Amino acid sequence: MGRRVSWKYRMEHPAEFPFVCDLCKPANRRFKKLLSKESHDKMTSRHDIVSVQRRIQMSKINTTIDSQILPDENYRHECKAVIRRIGNILKNNVSLKYQPAEVITAGSTGKGTAIKGSSDVDIVFLLPEGTYNTVGSMLAEHTQILDDLQGTLRRSGYTVTGRSARALQLRVTCNEHGTGKTHxxxxxxxxxxxLEKYTRPEIFQKMRDCPVSERKFFTPSLTKIQRSFVKSDIPAQLKRLIQYVKHWKTTMMKVKNPPSSYCFELLAIHLWQQDGKPQTFKIENGLRRVMEKIADYQSIKVEFFEYYNYNMHQRHIGPHIIDPVNPYSNVLDVSNSDWSDVALNARKYLQQADMRNATSRFCD
Known part of the structure; x- marks a missing residue:
């Protein structure tokens, strides 16, 4: 006998139909009896991995990710070319005293979470080990090092658009070959x-013992670890979710001083870990989970202990997301971003139809 009640009715009456198939798209199928669900689950043509993945791709959000957010080959090619040019300039044209031991690419491009039309690249200039093997030795000449880098870039045709205590900023316009597009x-x-000669425990001990003002300067030295945390240890579906949240931040969120994209990356990873690290999940569920937490940002308390132990734990007052490689760095930092406005934008997004039909866990 065929089913007599529509799937829509079943979704609207969950108490009457408590047994749920977690794989079906676009909406979970609900059943009154466990026996009916088990019979449905045996429909292998519906639940084989290829069929499941195909239905995942059919969702509206996944379609947006594929068509509007993921960088295409031309985009990736231009980004790599820019990074390669700047890297070669830094390797070959700075003063011999500062000639880098290595140039490391990080940021969203280095971690595989870049989005089309808006990329950020961190190029870490790892100084010679013999002379600059402590943060203190680097800081003693930090102004001169930045001056030398800025002069080198200027002579090579690049304009430095900003300069902070830690870095130089450039904005490079790229022409995508064969498309006429720029980004x-x-x-x-x-x-x-x-700090290559030190073990991680030794580095974290030095971080603890140094003046508070110096601790933030350890983070660039640990870029490889930071990059690996995002690039290597999470599934492709979670990277897609992170890219969509970045897209929301850059195109839909109306905030004067938004948080960093890295802050949202770490929040998504933390919530995914809390929900059991599922390798596949509905993108809508993951997005609702992240948006609900952003909307309730005062409750955000995130720490990671993959690279340092709990002895490095700091007492934090208020919301915080602590950098996995620097226990003294709160990347959420409400004093630098308009988090109340961010939360308002998240609450508005949660009113969209795709969110109303989603659950609040990655794995449900």
Whole structure:
């Protein structure tokens, strides 16, 4: 006998139909009896992995990710070319004293979470080990190092658009070959002390013992670890979610001083870990989970202990997201961003139809 009640009715009466198929798209199928669900689950043509993945791709949000957000081959080619040019300039044209031991690419491009039309690249300039193997030795000449890098870039035709205590900023306009399109790449160039000879526990001990004002300068030296945390240890579906949240931030969120994209990356990873690290999940569920937490930002308390142990734990008052490689760095920092406006934007997004039909867990 065929089913007598529509799927829509079943979704609207969950108490009457408590048993749920977690794989079906676009909406979960609900059943009154466990036996009916088990019979449905045996429909292998519906639940084989290829069929599941195909239905995942059919969602509206996934379609947006594929068509509007993921960088295409031309975009990736131009980004790589920009990074390669700047890297070669830094390797070959700075003063011999500062000639880098290595140039490391990070930021969204280095971590595989870049979005079309808006990329950020961190180029870490790892100083020679023999002379600059402590943060203190680098800071003693930090102004001169930045001056030298800025002069080198200027002589090579690049205009430095900003300069902070830690980095130089460039904005590079790229022409995508064969398309006539242009896009901008924001580049931060960060000199870093060469701490390669130290173990991680030794580095974190030095971080603890140094003056508070110096602790933030350890982070660029740990770029490889930071990049690996996002690039290597999470599934492709979570990267897609992160890219969509970045797209929301740059195109839909109306905030004067938004948080960093890295802040949203770490929040998404933390919530995914809390929900059991599922390798596949409905993108709508993951997005609702992230948006609900952003909307309730005062409750955000995120720390990671993959690279340092709990002895490095700091007492934090208020919302915080602590950098996985620097226990002294709160990347959420409400004093630098308009989080009340961010939360308002998240609450508005949660009113969209795709969110109303989603659950608040990655794995449900």
């Amino acid at each position: 901008c790449i924001d580049v931060d160039i960060l000199p870093a002390a060469n």
